[in-house]
Amino acid sequence: MLRTHTCGELTEKNIGQTVTLCGWVDTVRDHGGLVFMDLRDRYGKTQLVRSGAVTDYKSEDCVQVTGTVRARPKGTENLKLVTGKIEVASDAVKVLSAGAPLPFEVQKSRQTNEDLRLQYRYLDLRNPDVQKNLFTRHRVCQTIRRVLDKRDFIEVETPILTKSTPEGARDYLVPSRVNQGEFFALPQSPQLFKQILMVSGFDRYFQIAKCFRDEDLRADRQPEFTQLDMEMSFLEEDDLFGVVEETLKEILKDTPGLSLKTPFPRLTYQEAMNRFGSDKPDLRFGMEIKEVGTMVGKSEFKIFEDVIAAGGGVVAGICLSGGGDISRKDIDGLIEFSKAEGASGLAYFKVTSASALDSPIAKFFPAVSQAELVNLFGAKPGDLLLLIADQKPKTLKVLGALRLHAAKWKNIIPGGVFNFSWVTDFPLFKYNEEEKRWDSEHHPFTAPNEADWKKFKPSGEFGKIRSRAYDLVLNGSEIASGSVRIHDEALQKEIFETIGLNAKEAAARFGFLLKAFEFGAPPHGGIALGIDRILAILLGLDSIREVIAFPKNQKAVCPMTGAPSPVSDRQLKELGIKIR
RNA sequence: GGGGACGUAGCUUAGCUGGCUUAAAGCGCUGCCCUGUCACGGCAGAGAUCGAGGGUUCGAAUCCCUUCGUCCCCGCCA
Numbered sequence: 001m002l003r004t005h006t007c008g009e010l011t012e013k014n015i016g017q018t019v020t021l022c023g024w025v026d027t028v029r030d031h032g033g034l035v036f037m038d039l040r041d042r043y044g045k046t047q048l049v050r051s052g053a054v055t056d057y058k059s060e061d062c063v064q065v066t067g068t069v070r071a072r073p074k075g076t077e078n079l080k081l082v083t084g085k086i087e088v089a090s091d092a093v094k095v096l097s098a099g100a101p102l103p104f105e106v107q108k109s110r111q112t113n114e115d116l117r118l119q120y121r122y123l124d125l126r127n128p129d130v131q132k133n134l135f136t137r138h139r140v141c142q143t144i145r146r147v148l149d150k151r152d153f154i155e156v157e158t159p160i161l162t163k164s165t166p167e168g169a170r171d172y173l174v175p176s177r178v179n180q181g182e183f184f185a186l187p188q189s190p191q192l193f194k195q196i197l198m199v200s201g202f203d204r205y206f207q208i209a210k211c212f213r214d215e216d217l218r219a220d221r222q223p224e225f226t227q228l229d230m231e232m233s234f235l236e237e238d239d240l241f242g243v244v245e246e247t248l249k250e251i252l253k254d255t256p257g258l259s260l261k262t263p264f265p266r267l268t269y270q271e272a273m274n275r276f277g278s279d280k281p282d283l284r285f286g287m288e289i290k291e292v293g294t295m296v297g298k299s300e301f302k303i304f305e306d307v308i309a310a311g312g313g314v315v316a317g318i319c320l321s322g323g324g325d326i327s328r329k330d331i332d333g334l335i336e337f338s339k340a341e342g343a344s345g346l347a348y349f350k351v352t353s354a355s356a357l358d359s360p361i362a363k364f365f366p367a368v369s370q371a372e373l374v375n376l377f378g379a380k381p382g383d384l385l386l387l388i389a390d391q392k393p394k395t396l397k398v399l400g401a402l403r404l405h406a407a408k409w410k411n412i413i414p415g416g417v418f419n420f421s422w423v424t425d426f427p428l429f430k431y432n433e434e435e436k437r438w439d440s441e442h443h444p445f446t447a448p449n450e451a452d453w454k455k456f457k458p459s460g461e462f463g464k465i466r467s468r469a470y471d472l473v474l475n476g477s478e479i480a481s482g483s484v485r486i487h488d489e490a491l492q493k494e495i496f497e498t499i500g501l502n503a504k505e506a507a508a509r510f511g512f513l514l515k516a517f518e519f520g521a522p523p524h525g526g527i528a529l530g531i532d533r534i535l536a537i538l539l540g541l542d543s544i545r546e547v548i549a550f551p552k553n554q555k556a557v558c559p560m561t562g563a564p565s566p567v568s569d570r571q572l573k574e575l576g577i578k579i580r
Numbered sequence: 581g582g583g584g585a586c587g588u589a590g591c592u593u594a595g596c597u598g599g600c601u602u603a604a605a606g607c608g609c610u611g612c613c614c615u616g617u618c619a620c621g622g623c624a625g626a627g628a629u630c631g632a633g634g635g636u637u638c639g640a641a642u643c644c645c646u647u648c649g650u651c652c653c654c655g656c657c658a
Contacts, residue, residue: 105590
């Protein structure tokens with residue numbers, strides 16, 4: 001009887017059986033008439049086939065082998081690369097589809113020029129190492145659906161062709177043929193639809209949703225990406241954090257050898273900025289920022305004195321463990337880096353003893369101050385102190401960047417660690433210098449911290465108002481962002497007024513949402529998790545392109561299909577569009 | 581829009597302070613040899629207008645300018 005197997009399914013139990021195997025030829029070895037091949041299935045598993053004298057096939061041909069499973073002869077059974085103890089002695093090898101000469105070796109595609117990989121993505125994806133990423137992605141999505149279904153979430157598809165609401169990122173626009181001169185936009189996120197679903201009473205919604213943003217690309221940013229979008233009614237932050245933590249815990253269970261402690265630690269935005277100079281702090285290592293203002297304020301170093309005297313200025317720094325042996329050239333590199341980040345300079349001190357510093361500017365600091373500095377940072381001889389003096393926000397930002405830069409350079413960030421944390425209490429607004437007005441930091445439907453709103457709104461101190469927005473951070477990457485929303489019509493109007501959106505404009509953009517809110521909107525909130533980013537980090541990959549089947553390159557072009565591409569005049573005419 | 585890196589056989593790279601290069605190596609490819617190999621081994625061979633264009637020079641893969649392509653970062657990403 002004929003039985004069909006994939007390579008990975010065959011074991012010693014199959015010895016004696018006649019099987020048909022289909023797959024791709026991984027390698028062929030010819031030993032003077034005795035020919036062996038490794039046949040590869042879709043899991044990247046290979047099976048050794050002893051194929052007699054048949055040689056009219058080669059690497060990456062798609063073949064069908066019929067033969068008998070049998071034990072390997074003594075001395076050849078302990079092999080690493082193929083199923084060790086058995087082999088298939090073929091009676092017939094049929095080439096189902098011959099492979100053309102290869103542009104690169106499939107097994108080594110990860111070492112190949114990425115442009116070529118993407119151009120021949122189908123071959124790149126034959127590489128088991130690359131294929132594994134998509135299998136993991138599938139597994140993660142199944143886990144998400146299982147966990148959320150069990151928790152009574154319902155997955156709802158929202159439109160891909162939708163309304164342009166030009167805020168935030170640029171929209172991808174789609175011209176309408178039926179309504180010439182009018183455009184759909186591809187969704188930047190299902191944000192408004194999921195809030196409307198709350199109004200409809202689906203109080204637990206999720207969607208594994210494609211989102212589109214027409215902005216410049218990065219290793220962790222593609223024009224189309226996937227997010228796990230969620231929204232819940234009648235929730236408090238803790239409810240949502242719990243669901244997300246449970247989901248991630250289950251996801252990490254799929255990855256052997258990893259465990260996850262919940263609940264995740266929480267930091268406020270202010271804390272994150274003060275301690276790490278970032279709203280997405282990498283907590284895998286210390287090197288926290290310390291403000292040193294008062295003790296160096298007593299120094300005779302004029303630059304520091306002036307900054308502090310100016311008001312709003314601070315002196316703060318970090319301690320680079322073991323950085324004391326830094327060369328003059330590398331110091332210059334750090335100074336240049338700091339300046340590129342906006343600092344006017346960088347002060348550095350090599351720690352020479354438990355109480356003494358070595359630096360071109362050390363002479364301006366009395367021995368007491370030097371000892372205090374060493375003490376403050378808990379520095380050891382051989383460490384390097386890096387200080388920035390400027391207005392507080394800029395100082396923190398530069399030190400945050402410097403902290404990451406120096407840690408990467410010194411290779412002190414541990415690998416194989418997954419460090420999740422919540423960052424809460426983001427500011428509600430940020431000041432737009434160009435437009436001379438306040439903008440929403442997150443989006444205009446984000447609920448303010450109630451106490452802050454009451455306290456600072458009347459006095460117009462909008463910058464001090466915290467919001468109920470939160471981010472989830474993994475190893476220094478923002479992997480999720482969400483908020484408790486506004487469900488009160490009057491409050492929503494006040495927010496619009498604050499960001500300079502009059503009733504008419506608000507109605508034109510979000511009228512459908514505001515209208516929906518008139519009919520009994522429940523308190524609600526939600527979050528969106530970047531699936532691509534999470535996968536890339538969990539799999540230890542540098543780019544989300546590795547976890548996307550058919551990604552775009554840095555110029556937002558698909559090297560395989562050549563998209564985007566010009567269209568015919570006829571198509572344009574039908575759409576009523578003229579190209580300049 | 582700005583800063584940086586890279587571009588040399590099908591692939592990965594070396595050479596690049598100008599001439600010892602008739603551009604080198606590994607992998608892959610082709611042919612021959614080998615009956616237990618699995619990163620097989622041995623022998624032989626094909627394969628490169630050094631991304632493109634221009635310039636400097638007696639002489640350019642190498643220096644200069646322009647241009648194209650890819651990647652990383654800043655800006656941008658509510």
